[in-house]
Structures are given as C-alpha cells and as structure tokens.
Amino acid sequence: MNHFDFSPLFRSTIGFDRLSRMIDESLRVAEQGGYPPYNIEKTGENNYRIAMAVAGFAADEIELVQQENTLVISGAKKEPEQAGAYLHRGIAQRSFERRFQLADFIRVSGASIENGLLHVDLVREVPEAMKPRRIAVETSAKPQTLEAKAA
Numbered sequence: 001m002n003h004f005d006f007s008p009l010f011r012s013t014i015g016f017d018r019l020s021r022m023i024d025e026s027l028r029v030a031e032q033g034g035y036p037p038y039n040i041e042k043t044g045e046n047n048y049r050i051a052m053a054v055a056g057f058a059a060d061e062i063e064l065v066q067q068e069n070t071l072v073i074s075g076a077k078k079e080p081e082q083a084g085a086y087l088h089r090g091i092a093q094r095s096f097e098r099r100f101q102l103a104d105f106i107r108v109s110g111a112s113i114e115n116g117l118l119h120v121d122l123v124r125e126v127p128e129a130m131k132p133r134r135i136a137v138e139t140s141a142k143p144q145t146l147e148a149k150a151a
Helices: 017-030
Strands: 038-042 047-053 062-067 070-075 096-101 106-114 117-124
Touching: 047 070, 062 106, 070 117
Parallel strands: none
Antiparallel strands: 038 047, 047 117, 062 070, 070 096, 106 117
C-alpha cells in the first residue's frame, strides 16, 4: 500500500492538500535508494547542513534548485575521456537526484564541495510579521475616586 486516500478529509478541511502531497513525496523518497549517502546536521538554533557524498563529481556537474519548499540536488557526470581501460571500476559515477522537503521559511544560504562532500547550508528565517509578539492587555474600567465629605 503506497498510496493514502485523503479525499474524505478534504470534505471538511481547507488547505490541507499540501499534507497529502508531502506524505506521497516522502513515500517516493523512500523508493529512491541510498545513493548518494547524506547526513543532515543541525549546526545552530536556526541553521542546518546537508552533507552529501559526491566523490568523483565536479562542482559544475552538480545542480541545486530550490523551488517553494523543495530542494532538488542532482548530479550528472560529463562524458569521460577514454584514457585507458579499467580493470575494476568501483567508484559510482551514475547520475543522481535527491529531493528534500523543507519546512516553511527555510532557504539555502550556500553550497560548497570539499574532500568529496557537498555541503549545503540551510537557514530558517522567520519574517518579523510571523514571529510571536507580546500584546499588552489594557482595562477599560476607569478608576473610581472617592469624595471626602466633611462631617
């Protein structure tokens, strides 16, 4: 069973179609396999990093695209020049595509390749209008003054 039917929920809810898309997408991600392997780290309170093993790929052979709440990382090897015949070829050089669902207000702040690892830095930037704010509570009752009468 790879598909969930959320249509009964749509009769009484509004705007939750994104939830069903996210669940369907997560099932597709599970079917992608394990290539290339990656880590996801939390590097600060609002900072994250994806480290992906891309040995053998150059920076111009990797593409990162962020569209709405999806980050797509893909790699495609250029045609290698035939310098000689391989006796054993154990380093994977196949094309790949990984998709990551990002939470709201997460954006890619940078990417770099170092020692065969692609580092993708992410940051959460909540707009000021969306941050919690304290609201002062006022009373509408006017203070009563007591009049002093001479006895």
